[in-house]
Amino acid sequence: MTVTVTAHARYVISDIDPRLYGSFIEHLGRAVYTGIYEPQHDSADENGMRRDVIDLVRELDVPVVRYPGGNFVSAYNWEDGIGPKDQRPVRLDLAWHTSESNEVGLHEFADWCKAAGTELMLAVNLGSRGLDEARNFLEYANHKGGSYWSDLRIANGRKEPFDVKLWCLGNEMDGPWQIGHKTAEEYGRLAHETAKAMRAFDKSLELVVCGSSNAKMPTYPAWEATVLDLTYNEVDYISLHMYFDNKANNTADYLAQNKKLDDYIVSVAGVIDFIKAKKRSSKRVYISFDEWNVWYHSNEQDRKILEGNDGWPFAPPLLEDIYNFEDVLQVGLIINTFIRRSDVVRIACLAQLVNVIAPIMTEPGGKAWRQTIFYPFLFASRHGRGKALDLKVSGPTYHAPSVGEVDCLDVAAVHDEAQGFVTFFVVNRSETSHPIEISLEGFGDAATLSDHQVMTHADLKAVNTAARPDAVVPAQGRGVTVTGTRLTGAISAYSYHMIRLKI
Template identity: 75%
Template sequence: MKAAVTAHSKYTISDIDPRLYGSFIEHLGRAVYTGIYEPDHPTADENGMRKDVIELVKELNVPIVRYPGGNFVSAYNWEDGIGPKESRPTRLDLAWHTCESNKVGIHEFADWCTAANTEMMLAVNLGSRGLDEARNFLEYVNHSGGSEWSDKRIANGRAEPWDVKLWCLGNEMDGPWQIGHKTADEYGRLAHETAKAMRAFDSSLELVVCGSSNAHMPTYPEWEATVLDHTYNEVDYISLHMYFENRAKNTANYLARSIELDNYIGTVAGVIDYIKAKKRSSKNVYISFDEWNVWYHSKERDKATLAGANGWPHAPALLEDDYNFEDVLQVGCILNTFINRADVVKIACLAQLINVIAPIMTVPGGPAWRQTIFYPYYFASVYGRGTALKLMVDSPTYRVDDLGDVPYLDVSAVHDADKKTVTFFIVNRHGAETLDLDVSLLEFGALRVIDDQVVSHSDLNITNTADAPDNVVAKAVTGTSVVDGKLSARIAPLSYRMIRLHAYFKPVFPIHIKRYVDNTIV
């Protein structure tokens, strides 16, 4: 089976915002407690944070982490997480029917972000609370001093403000499951007034308004149109969320879901353009896809966990999907979609980062390890920085009833002009046939292969575990070549591949080295 791609250095989609490779930590399950925070762990630092987890997060080069939710934020009092830990209240979390000790709040999370080399993306509660609490939280986090809330921050041990620029105006407010759920008009008006107040404090803030929780909501895409009609001139991004599952155990159909994701992005991009035109605005609003991942493996187990819970448990094991090799391919396709939509999707957050539907897992008191999906996320985050290329792709296809013709080849490419690299991220969706791939490389200069990595396995259901963390890993591949401006590679069935090329100086004419002895050429 053959596929062909043409890549031209001048045919581009957009520069990629590094925040496209962000992530998310919510006060849910073991994401925080025994995830990032475990004071009694052998690797714990002076703040009680697990250093083994920090090292894995640093390996992923995560640019931003959204916090503290998620559904959790819609009934969260941020003030509960400040001041002496022994004085902080324990609250019942209505979102996940658990209890929250508040041992980790904004100070602890901020210190963890510094240790993990990442930035905060904070969310305010527009469910059970509103504008006043949002502006107080902003003042506490970002004001230098001399006001009530900034002086409380200073008294709590943080002299300098954190100067967080990226703020979410609530979470999934279209969802009836949300504490404080609102109609589009109700939420749009509240978000507008909250954004206006926050901008009165700092006009340079970047604000994210809630879009649809998924593309199957009955209010989608009218929700986006109504909310943006209220907020367009006050916000910078509209959020989208989407999770993927394969309950039917149909691999071909499962791996086609990234086409649905692409359609979702395209529809909302169209709504943004419509409201921009309606407002006669010159301003652009972009998409923050701040929740996405595979999520279905743990759902039945979670029902049993909560049904059998004694009261309101603290940090029970919830949403702990054991990711298999098949999920590597899905995550690879999702990341390719974001790269190929980098003109409209500027921010994205894999949900979540530790233990809860996450690439990193921990054992309380024990090891941390990489789940299978760690690898495509790692490759995209570390090597997918630069400019997304507009590729011409010719691939065989297969038919999926609700999506039409789906190409077996899923591919994206990123050109980093400063580092003189071109990186291809490739998934072969075919279950049995190898793809003989030819890529025509135009106007890049002479290129050679500097790295070729594959993630593959004969068992789609194989997982990584604490006892066997290397069942699925990335492995180097040899034999891929660039000859006369054409990259040739064989892409194995159901495999994820990253191929990196580097430009080098190739002389046009032969160089003759002359040696002189007593002014005579010899």
């Protein structure tokens, strides 16, 4: 059965915020130390940052990076990461049972962001700390000078403010595992007062309040309703997190999980609308989906490290999932979902960026390489900016035990009006090939095929390694034909496609 897709220039979901393709660096495992920062590495720059990693991050064109956590932030003293490095304290990180040297802090990470071509998204500690530390952190980061904290920043070598505009009010405060875990009422009141204080400093800040850590939390979605009721007029985004796994080794069900993601987004969007109506507000709060990824490959290894050590290791290899080809399809499906929900999901952060459940891996003192999931993120980040199109898709489905019927072919499309391109992201999550026919309407009389990249592999479990970094990579697609405004071809079983048309 042929899958038919209609794309019309006037049928638009939303302009896509480029920050939909953001990422995340936490002081966890080797994300920072031997990840982005390794002064002894051959590629290290004058700040000790690995240039080989910077080059790969720039290749991904990540517009924003969330920092410094994550669970880590809920017991983090930001002051530990400023001033002379030899005077910074070593702290015990309760979140991951490790030691933190604080060699990298705000100054170093901001410099890294500039080198990597990205913006900084800062999180404040609302677990073990609160309003006062948050406003001091903001003053240190963003005030020009003439106050205690801004003058301390200047004394520490940074005359100009960091001018960070995007701030997270804590992390996963609904989770009992979180240092300083709070009820929705406790957190909502604290977040509201903290947001008020931060806005008293700068009304133009963008503030993110914590939503549910995942849709399985017993407090979901009442948490969102309570927290938004207490904070709605002071915040701009509510944060959601979700991770995906194939522990059951059921490919068909695994590749249907983006249906759960879609349901999660739709439900929280409904809560936002409810609170908006309740408050008779004209303001719109959006979703910042600032943690998402596949995470399960490293679980047993992590358990042995975290439960088996007697001390507090420094930068141990935690959460180092090695991704396979099957995960390429999953990441493509997740990103397609975000594109289709870009009217409400304005920010999203792939968690994380280097070594820790990441598209980029490094060896201490050695190589850096692209994991399999690097590529679908790359294609979306590079070519998924513009207007998300409201496609009409008809085709075969299959039944997944956990979610019911899903389309065999998952399709999203973006119109880059300025450059004159329409890009289709197509994932075949089924075990058979499917013919496809795409019709362009309202774009003009003709289109030409500009690029077609395909990822497929005979082994769903194939991975990239330092020794074989190119085992799973994109290839030039074949068999797609464009005639006038109609594209036809076949989408092979278990495959990811980026099809770019010049219009």
